[in-house]
Amino acid sequence: MLGQDPERNMHMGLTGWHPYCARPNRPVQFPAGRNRMGLVAAWLLTLLAIAGGAMAQTAPVSELHDLIALAEQHEQAHHWLAAAAVYVQLVERDPDNVAWREALRRCLTQERIRQRYQDTRLRAWLGQVPLDDALAVYGEFLGYAEHLFFGKASPATMWRRSCEQLDWALDNPAFVELAFHQPPDSECKQRIRELLRQAHAIAPQSFQELLQQLGRQARRLYVREQMRPALTVWECLAASCEALDAYGEYLTPTALLLEKMLADPHTASPGLEISPTDHGLIVAAVVPGSDAARSGVPIGSRLIAVDGEPVEQESLEGFWLRLLGRKGSTVAITVITPAGQTRQWTLSRGVAMPASLSRLTMLDAMHGVAYVRIESFQPGTVREFDRALQELSSQGMRALVLDLRSNRGGLVRAALELADRFIPEGTLAVLQSRLPESSHQYLAQRGDDWYLPVVVLVDRETASAAEILAGALQAHARTGRIQAVIVGQPTRGKGEVQYDLPLARGQAGASRMTVAQWILPDGEAVSGRGLQPDVLVKPTLPGDTHTQALLADESAMQQAIEHAILEVARREALRLLKVE
Template identity: 30%
Template sequence: AEALDTLEDIMTRIDMEYVDRVTATRIIAHGSESLYMALGNERFLNANVRRGQEDGVAALRRLLIQKYWNKPVGSRLEARMVVTEVCDHANQLLRLNPAAVVMEYIFGGCNALDEYSHFLTPDRYNDLFGSIQGEFVGIGIEMESEKGRGMHLVNVLLDSPAEEGGLQPGDFIVEIDGRDCRNLSTDEAASLLRGVRGSQVDLAYENPGGKQSRSVLTRRPVTVHSITRTLMLDDDQGIGYIRMTGFQSSTTEELDAALRNLERQGMRSLIWDLRGNPGGLLETAASVLDRFIGTGVLVSTEGRSHDQNQTFRADGFNTRTMPLVLLVDENSASASEIVAGAINDHRRGTIIGRKTYGKWSVQSIIHLPGGTGLKLTTAKFFSPNHQNYAGVGISPHIDVPEPKDLQVTYFRGRTSDEIRTDPDVVRALEVLERRVTRN
């Protein structure tokens, strides 16, 4: 009953708040498809069905196709009745736990939505809030699964247990507490890496050349800084550099501190690096733009729910007028694109790099019972000139092809010399130095 209540709650939220209209028929159809697929998945069957039940599995799959495939569903109450009916069949044929059936309808139902809307398990819900608030308990890595190789370290956070233990971006974790993780998914490895403050995890990892090392790390609170590099690139010309890797609750405060630091060193123009920045909080994007744009609209949002229609305007307080270059690439998304859209429409600076990702929608995080949650697209956002670049991205004013030998990810701990020779930064320096010369 609790799982059914959660499904009904999710359908209510989708009906009231999701950015587009979605019928109950479509949500339940995706749920039936998800259960059908799960009944062909060895891992699901091992966890939920006793051995020797092949005939029952085949019978339930046939029933799903014959009776429930795209079955018209007129309301949330009717949806609940349909799923209850499927649970009864699953119990009779397989003694299948109703909660397992309903969870497939929950996950499958969310697949009827856009790619940014998801049901959040308790672990994912906590991870998401940790990234928004800028602190979590762990070892301080960002990783992606590469089948056959392990967990590719996309990033190692500064001052984290992982950095202190010798792990570096580009390494591959191949073993976690004695378990080989070369063929695990990112989520499976993440669950092995989770643990309480003070607990330890034993890792085996390889560098890109294949040399293996071991490290025992102690989990502790890790602070995620959204500004990871602040330096003067050219003292004579007064050109500063700031790298921003996210938009979280502390970002505006971090930016103010970084700007004051560079201004004390004589900064007269700025390179603002948003490459690889996947976004974050909408309000933070508007707040940091306030530091560079003095008047007018910064971004607006539009949704089906009235409270999703907002316009953010510059307040003219604490605004800098210095020459500005913005660096973006194909991994600059969401809040990063809000910044790029405003800089472009207000003609506030030069955008250099590659076309941005093209994610122009707003997600709300909704708390559900049992520590779970729903990440739901509730609005689309628009640049000051009311453009939405969803699926398209913003093209830079100056396109710089990415060198083939350059790592795709821009690591947070790069040296000053590496930054100065980065092709995008070299081009940005040329633009700003030419502007200084012309002035």
């Protein structure tokens, strides 16, 4: 049944837009709908976006040793984003180079550490929390890991990751500022690293042993090197959250507040698109038609204040918490323009969630083949979809091409409700968790609102909720209940479900943790395997002379590939309609 909803606080990982995440080669922009993007993956995508722009603006460097030297230079200057951009290029040259991949991971971690300890709410919490209370919060996290985590949590792995991350944090000014009353010299850092090396060899076998070991090491580092024990515990907490799996992460108190703000459909932005850099937040673009566009906010401006409050040392989550607000309200921004002028604008927040459906049309009006593209699943997606199909039906729709390419998911409930429009009976999906009371079987209950052939387009970026919709249609098509075919490339395989589990009732932030997974109607899990299309289509062009000429024009090439893919989808729709 679709009545009871066990999905409260549910996250499906790489889904939708996020204020501190960009798709590759695009600036960061206001999210389309509720946030479903884990920060670990978010930062990686952001850095890939930055890498594309940063390396394009850097003079070509052909020699590997020059690139390596440049990356090391950025790291020494604590420019983690710039260093990561160089390591991305190195990894692209040699994906099997373990050292470069590890260096990229180190830079990603350092940037997360910097952002974490710029959070003003977390800084206030850590400034007054005693060691026993910090350990109690870590114990609360371990309780979640032991009883809720959908997987096998390894105390030894969590401990090793904690020691490693503490070692790296010693080179991060944001951590060092809070962890020590006086900046440690190189000899002090070396002694701490020796203590961490010894601790790294310890392999706790239980969560209780892990907690006891953390308490001993925190006290030891304080007594010997005056390193504040609460900071030791907190960095180990963040490392342990990430050590559980690829989607685990620690959310600061401000990040948790931002999640709640994003869940409010009345939240809006003034229309700024932002790119984070090592030197601050830059206006990368403005949304057409927004107040930022009408006011002429210059592209490339560096943001220095929001409503008179400086943001140069603010965390990224803190910045967005200040910039976003209720639709129709105003916000004052202060920037330094590319010309070096300090300017201020008061902007109206008017850019709310973009539409879920980016395109609808008749792909083949003669035979009634309609086309709808869904960018993400949001609270209004089902309503938009129903209106779109009513309109297309009035134009003679007999078959539908449903485009889910690059759809990273969103609200699973919306995807299930769309599946319920096409599937007359049976299971839509099953939510499987360690707790029987949290597991749930979703059944079709509306009947067949739209009993027509469906061609679903997918690619490697199709994930989570989009995979659940496509997988439900594919499974029921194979039983003969409906007519549907999946066309494109294998999907991402993201079926894990994350909850934001509050720590100290949210005052200490939250642990985003995988607590369940989705199972398709055929009994197969989405996680790890993804969906295999019924018709495999690779986004390539033939090698004839005309096609080769297109390669000189990237836009023309992409249009030709898109046309070829849509033609395959159209032909599959005609096949289902039995049109010769």
